[in-house]
Amino acid sequence: MVSGVDYAAYYSGRTLGKLEKPFKGQDKVFASFRLDGQDILDADFTHCTFGGISFKRVTVQNAGFLNCVFIDCYFRRTELRNTRFTGCRFIDCRFPYVVVKSCDFRHSSFQGCQLAYSEMVHSLPSEPNLREEIARNLALESAALGLYSESRKYRMAEIRAREEHLLSAFLGRSQWYRDHFDFTNRVKTFIEWLLSKLNGLLWGYGEKWWVLMRNLLLVSLLLFPLLFYVFRNDIAHGSNGAVGVPQLFYFSLENIVPTGIQSEVIAVGGTARFLAGLESFLGIVAIALFASYIFRWSLRR
Helix, strand or coil: CCCCCCHHHHCCCCEECCCCCCCEEECEEEECCECCCCEEECCEEECCEEECCECCCCEEECCEEECCEEECCECCCCEEECCEEECCEEECCECCCCEEECCECCCCEEECCCCCHHHHHHHCCCCHHHHHHHHHHHHHHHHHCCCHHHHHHHHHHHHHHHHHHHHHHHHCCCHHHHHHCCHHHHHHHHHHHHHHHHHHHHHHHHCCHHHHHHHHHHHHHHHHHHHHHHCHHHEEECCCCCCCHHHHHHHHHHHHCCCCCCCCEEECCHHHHHHHHHHHHHHHHHHHHHHHHHHHHHHHC
């Protein structure tokens, strides 16, 4: 029992069945069968439990599983094609080299297991709120299994789905959104969407360190040197020399990060002092965000 789930609850109240053609059943329990190498076509199972089933090298095509539970099942090199898993649960299953093509996993969940993102990505629900739900589930399960690269991919899929959901709610893109979101909630979803977009723009949702580095370089080597140049009358050189463009770059770097660079430039005017203080504050925030990223990265390792 890898996930700590009480399996007994999924077996009680269901009668034992035999897993064979025509592969149909309702309120049944199928336990400890080996279907290796078989083709399961046009199957139809409702409210069934599959425990300890080996689906090794099995092709499941044009099948439907409604509110079914798969416990400790083995899906090595299984091909899932045009199959619906609606409201299903996968608990402590294994999916090595599984192939997923045009499947539907609406309202399904995973515990103690996960499907590779490269196989699952094209079978995620088209509805953004449902896609967000299952992507979040798979991100958490991937992280729990130590699959941090997979977790990050699902995490980004979750974020993209959430942003699409929020924007669809604000714009009322379908009758469902128009029925479930009034004007106040639409404004709220727009604010949430905008904040999420800013999160991605400023530091890559905490998942992309290079976004933060890019923005730090843009701020320190372009934005603030330009602002200091505009307000150059509020800046003086410590030795009464001329303040040239190189000194403005040094002054900006001196403010934003503790580089050890001595520009000998002094902000004497109110505007320049405000800008220098703002840049220093942004540098502190950037360092804190980098430290947060490194800390989470070290925990994953």
